[in-house]
Amino acid sequence: MTLHDLIRGTDVATRRSFLTRMAGSLLGVGAAATFGPAAIARSLYQDPQNPLVLGRASAKHVIYLFMRGGMSHLDTFDPKPGKVTQGPTQAIETRADGVLLGQYFPKLADQMDKACIVSSMTSKQGAHSQAQYLMRTSYELRGTIQHPSLGAWCQHMAGRHNQTLPAHVTIGGGAEMPGAGFFPPEFQPLPIGSAESGLQNVSLPRGVDEERFQRRLKRLSELDQAFAEKHNQRGVQAYAKAYQEAVGLMRSSDLAAFDLGLESASMQAVYGDTPFGNGCLLARRLVEHGVRYVEVMSDGWDTHADNFDRLGDLTPAIDQGLAALIADLDARGLLQKTLIVLVSEFGRTPDIDQDQGRNHYPQAFSALLAGGGVRGGQRYGSTDPEGRQVITEPTTIQDLNATIAYACGLPLDHVLTSPSGRPFKVADKGQPLTALFG
Amino acid sequence: MRTLPFTVLFLASSLLAQAKGSVDFQKQILPIFEARCVECHSTAHAGPDGKLKKPKGGVVLDSKEGITGKKGLIVAKNADTSALYVAITLPADDEDRMPPEKKGDPLSKEQAALIKTWIDEGAAFGSWTGKKAEPIAAAKPNDKDGKVGKVSGKPKVDAIVRLQEGVKPIAPATLATFAEGPFTVVSVGDESALLSVSCRGNNDTVDDAMLARLAPIASHICELDLSRTRVSDAGCKEIGQMVRLVNLDLRQTAVGNQGVAALATCKELRSLNLFGTKVGDYGLAALATLKNLEQLYVWQTEVTAAAIVRLRDGIPGLRVVMGPDLPEPMPEGAGGQRRRR
Incomplete structure (x- = not known):
């Protein structure tokens, strides 16, 4: 997106609210006061034609766990013991009566009283990048537009909890994600490459003390001033703001949120010393410090060959990290206001091929939800006895995203207009699974 | 020759049991269950954190009702097809062996033999009935669908x-x-x-x-x-x-x-x-x-x-x-996604 697109931008109302919000942020009046859920404070600024009224949020935070590549539903969350489609995977009982898991999740099994499986996910998109895009944005991948991801929608509509920290952080992947989409650049997530390295380049360079740093910043703003005055536009403002926020974060005690070194060795061991486990632990730290939306990615689920051996390698990190995350958040009193979502772009074929592999299968797959007001110990929807087709409560990707948005109190029918003048909603036409709550 | 004392003991104990006509469940078997099994396999109860603690795998060994209620767990007069006996005699490295590896050594040969004898003789409990399942405060008698584990939020x-x-x-x-x-x-x-x-x-x-x-x-x-x-x-x-x-x-x-x-x-x-x-x-x-x-x-x-x-x-x-129900840490070397240092 060019600067010009940004400037030409959205319709007048959104632009006005944006500018107000931008001005607010620069003046230290945060998004929450000007744009966030303060209906009363916000009513001073908002567009009467298109009011944004947030619902009650049972989830103040979202931890979104993405299994990239397509996770086999039969071997994980929707086992079919005794059926030919099950292959060698055994089903195990869990803390929730009647909710079985694949054998690879013994630790998660002990937490299933707090989690819910949606086993009736269904979609028509069986290609990786298109399906991943659909999962994150609720819209089909198009050449002409980039849609915002759910995290960006959350930030846009509900604002930040912690004004110092980014609202939206992605861990273990990022470049290929849709991110802010057509929203302004400030809605881009902060990408963390690896959880154990944390946030890079946040201390002053060697030989630069605070005074010298101040001088440099002052010089920078002097140099920028003429340009910024001449082009008083939001792309330029966003650029200046990015600097300002980075400096604010460098000076904040909240920077500690990114430092896994502050966790005890035993706590790190409980999450598992894996990229995913560390990602979950970092996600917990970020949520504790008020980050709204954290995505943790796990890669390698495209098990076309040796599905069962591969799952044996892939799943222990997920079982460990997810079980630890659920239990730890619960004990800290955070699970009740944090929605954990585990998804994959599609499932895998019930039929096992000659390479002991399973292939792409969007017709039926599973997702897991825990916390954030979702009632644990339940399975929502079902597939047929061989896991081939959804037979009850078919749930689209948009429905799942609408469920997340609903938990966050985001208005599902609120329309935002893209720079090209087209209307979009947070979860397109998705309907939330309200039966999961309470 | 190292196995000799065990063999002797084994024979002696089973002979003794045979001679007496039966193994006394309460005196000889129950103490084994109590020491090695009921930590995980007891009637559902409120744990120290106030949460419902359910028996692992639905196997309950602290009540007669529990032991006899699980199909196949004990097949009277046939220890070799009883799931309980099979589980305690699996090799130590078998993941289905009970007690599991992380909970310590396998039962001793004498203990296993005693259990085998008890089952083969008919698995009688005498007057023992054990724990009664009681209504549990921690397990809230749940919402409309009777689902366990309500998380607060929308209510x-x-x-x-x-x-x-x-x-x-x-x-x-x-x-x-x-x-x-x-x-x-x-x-x-x-x-x-x-x-x-x-x-x-x-x-x-x-x-x-x-x-x-x-x-x-x-x-x-x-x-x-x-x-x-x-x-x-x-x-x-x-x-x-x-x-x-x-x-x-x-x-x-x-x-x-x-x-x-x-x-x-x-x-x-x-x-x-x-x-x-x-x-x-x-x-x-x-x-x-x-x-x-x-x-x-x-x-x-x-x-x-x-x-x-x-x-x-x-x-x-x-x-x-009161505290988290955290999983045990991962064993060293498990999982293909371990970080390489």
Whole structure:
């Protein structure tokens, strides 16, 4: 997106609210006061034609766990013991009566009283990048537009909890994600490459003390001033703001949120010393410090060959990290206001091929939800006895995203207009699974 | 020759048992179960954290009803097809072996032999019936579908909807005074006049004195998040004025007994997070007046189990979380995604 697109931008109302919000942020009046859920404070600024009224949020935070590549539903969350489609995977009982898991999740099994499986996910998109895009944005991948991801929608509509920290952080992947989409650049997530390295380049360079740093910043703003005055536009403002926020974060005690070194060795061991486990632990730290939306990615689920051996390698990190995350958040009193979502772009074929592999299968797959007001110990929807087709409560990707948005109190029918003048909603036409709550 | 003493013992014990006609379950078998099995395989009960602890794999070994109720677990007069005997005689490295590897050594050969003899003789229990399953307070007799493990969240809507009746919104001018921080003051949602208050970041700069700024809106606050701030006992007096407070988060603050005692006036509290605070049994006792309390978090505090039992006696349905039900760490080398150093 060019600067010009940004400037030409959205319709007048959104632009006005944006500018107000931008001005607010620069003046230290945060998004929450000007744009966030303060209906009363916000009513001073908002567009009467298109009011944004947030619902009650049972989830103040979202931890979104993405299994990239397509996770086999039969071997994980929707086992079919005794059926030919099950292959060698055994089903195990869990803390929730009647909710079985694949054998690879013994630790998660002990937490299933707090989690819910949606086993009736269904979609028509069986290609990786298109399906991943659909999962994150609720819209089909198009050449002409980039849609915002759910995290960006959350930030846009509900604002930040912690004004110092980014609202939206992605861990273990990022470049290929849709991110802010057509929203302004400030809605881009902060990408963390690896959880154990944390946030890079946040201390002053060697030989630069605070005074010298101040001088440099002052010089920078002097140099920028003429340009910024001449082009008083939001792309330029966003650029200046990015600097300002980075400096604010460098000076904040909240920077500690990114430092896994502050966790005890035993706590790190409980999450598992894996990229995913560390990602979950970092996600917990970020949520504790008020980050709204954290995505943790796990890669390698495209098990076309040796599905069962591969799952044996892939799943222990997920079982460990997810079980630890659920239990730890619960004990800290955070699970009740944090929605954990585990998804994959599609499932895998019930039929096992000659390479002991399973292939792409969007017709039926599973997702897991825990916390954030979702009632644990339940399975929502079902597939047929061989896991081939959804037979009850078919749930689209948009429905799942609408469920997340609903938990966050985001208005599902609120329309935002893209720079090209087209209307979009947070979860397109998705309907939330309200039966999961309470 | 190393096996000789075992063989002798083994023979001797089974011969002895044969000679007596039967193994006495209560004297010889039950002690083995109690020492090695019932930690995981006992009738569903409330664990130390107040949560329902269910028997692993649905196998219950502390009641006659439990042992005989699980099909195939014990096949009288046929130890070799009894799942229990099979599980205890699997090789030590078999993942289905009981007790599992992480819980220690396998049962001794004598113990296994004793169990085999007992089963082969008909698996009689004598007069023993064991534990009765009792109704458990921790397992809330659940919602409409009878699902276990209710997580709170949306149910609070009802309390908030009730509390907001007739409440007039705070004047915009008053709300505007919060624009500069340190608090974020927003509606709880759906254009309610009730407010949700949290900190805007750098929580360690928020102290007791700043809480005085909330006084003009105190009666409208129904959610208050002061986690990780410098708020202490003195600040809790201000919180005690918040008569519509439903959800209070004081985790990781220096709040202690005096402060918690000052919350006794917040009769509408449903969720109270005291994780990592300095509260102890004295402060906890003061919460007995909060009859609406549903969730209480006291991990990493001085609060004892005895105090929790007393509190729960007076507040039916209260869920107290004393600590996490964390998984065992991963064994070294497990999983293909381990970090390479």
